[in-house]
Amino acid sequence: MAQSAQMRQANRVTLIPDTTKTPAAAADDSIAPPSPLRGKPAPAFTLMDLDGKKVSLSDFKGHPLVVNFWGTYCAPCKVEMPWLQEFSKKYASDGFEVLGVTYDAEVGKDTIAKDAQKLGVTYPVLLSDSKAEKAYLSDSEVLPMSFYVDKTGKVIEVTAGLGPKDELEAKVKETIAAGAQ
Amino acid sequence: MMRCAVLLAGILAVLAGTSRAQIVDMDAPPKPRAYVLYAAEAQTVPAGKPGVLQLRFHVVPPFHINSHTPKSELLIPTTLALEHGDAVKAGALDYPAGQPYSFSFNPSEKLDVYAGDFTLKLPVTATAGEHTVDGILKYQACDNASCYPPRTLPVKVVFTAK
Numbered sequence: 362m363a364q365s366a367q368m369r370q371a372n373r374v375t376l377i378p379d380t381t382k383t384p385a386a387a388a389d390d391s392i393a394p395p396s397p398l399r400g401k402p403a404p405a406f407t408l409m410d411l412d413g414k415k416v417s418l419s420d421f422k423g424h425p426l427v428v429n430f431w432g433t434y435c436a437p438c439k440v441e442m443p444w445l446q447e448f449s450k451k452y453a454s455d456g457f458e459v460l461g462v463t464y465d466a467e468v469g470k471d472t473i474a475k476d477a478q479k480l481g482v483t484y485p486v487l488l489s490d491s492k493a494e495k496a497y498l499s500d501s502e503v504l505p506m507s508f509y510v511d512k513t514g515k516v517i518e519v520t521a522g523l524g525p526k527d528e529l530e531a532k533v534k535e536t537i538a539a540g541a542q
Numbered sequence: 543m544m545r546c547a548v549l550l551a552g553i554l555a556v557l558a559g560t561s562r563a564q565i566v567d568m569d570a571p572p573k574p575r576a577y578v579l580y581a582a583e584a585q586t587v588p589a590g591k592p593g594v595l596q597l598r599f600h601v602v603p604p605f606h607i608n609s610h611t612p613k614s615e616l617l618i619p620t621t622l623a624l625e626h627g628d629a630v631k632a633g634a635l636d637y638p639a640g641q642p643y644s645f646s647f648n649p650s651e652k653l654d655v656y657a658g659d660f661t662l663k664l665p666v667t668a669t670a671g672e673h674t675v676d677g678i679l680k681y682q683a684c685d686n687a688s689c690y691p692p693r694t695l696p697v698k699v700v701f702t703a704k
Contacts, residue, residue: 432689432691434617434682434691435684436653436689437645437647437687437688439616440648502690502691503689504688504689504690523645523687523688524647524687525647526647
């Protein structure tokens with residue numbers, strides 16, 4: 362199972378240009394490194410939601426969940442979020458939860474809320490801060506970025522970029538199952 | 543071929559400068575990256591008469607950026623803000639049309655993007671002599687599955703009116 366997950370992750374390639382190289386060189390050797398969080402406890406955070414309420418990761422203790430970093434400028438994120446919304450409902454009986462964390466919180470709550478409403482998102486949408494970004498994203502700026510956290514609070518999978526919907530659902534199922542073992 | 547060589551030379555010449563400028567511009571970015579490069583090239587326009595400056599940019603593959611007129615109000619358009627001295631009168635920038643683009647997992651949504659090379663045209667009238675127009679290109683890049691934060695790229699257009 363773990364090997365399969367690693368193979369899938371290896372197939373997800375994100376090219377990031379390095380400004381110290383020529384354009385040609387920049388495009389052919391930059392692969393997003395595997396997240397150091399995989400297999401480790403999900404870093405704790407307390408962030409504000411769109412109503413100004415503090416929401417902590419610990420509030421979801423015992424729940425399998427996805428922590429999904431997204432941005433208002435990110436079109437692939439807006440493809441993925443309705444899928445996450447759908448799965449949050451479909452697997453609610455398994456205790457599955459989704460937390461959206463807005464990377465570009467500086468655009469303001471109104472813009473973020475408008476986007477979330479347009480996308481039909483009803484799961485909690487939180488405003489990121491530098492501490493959470495450092496803990497989860499390190500130096501990466503890739504969006505969307507999702508962290509699959511099992512019931513024990515361990516990160517079992519990390520994905521960068523948009524993948525197929527069925528692959529996302531498979532990861533949700535793995536996250537639910539992993540916590541049950 | 544010659545034109546390609548000039549373009550590449552221009553890109554390489556400005557690469558170090560733009561990277562350094564971006565480090566200064568951003569709010570403590572951990573690793574600033576450029577997805578768009580500016581190909582600086584010497585240009586000449588007739589003194590005292592209308593001319594057009596060509597500002598050539600290159601979007602590093604496999605990325606694309608939103609065009610000046612993206613299809614959605616939620617997307618960040620590419621814009622170039624310019625500053626110049628009194629000796630230069632500049633008209634409205636002419637942004638090229640974008641290319642249609644859809645993410646493979648959402649083919650129904652059509653975006654409007656720049657990919658590869660694109661050129662902005664700036665109408666100017668200038669007195670005889672050498673002139674500089676400074677600009678800041680603002681853009682936001684994505685690839686086929688991911689997006690990256692908005693970036694700025696300093697641009698310096700040096701031209702001669704004679």
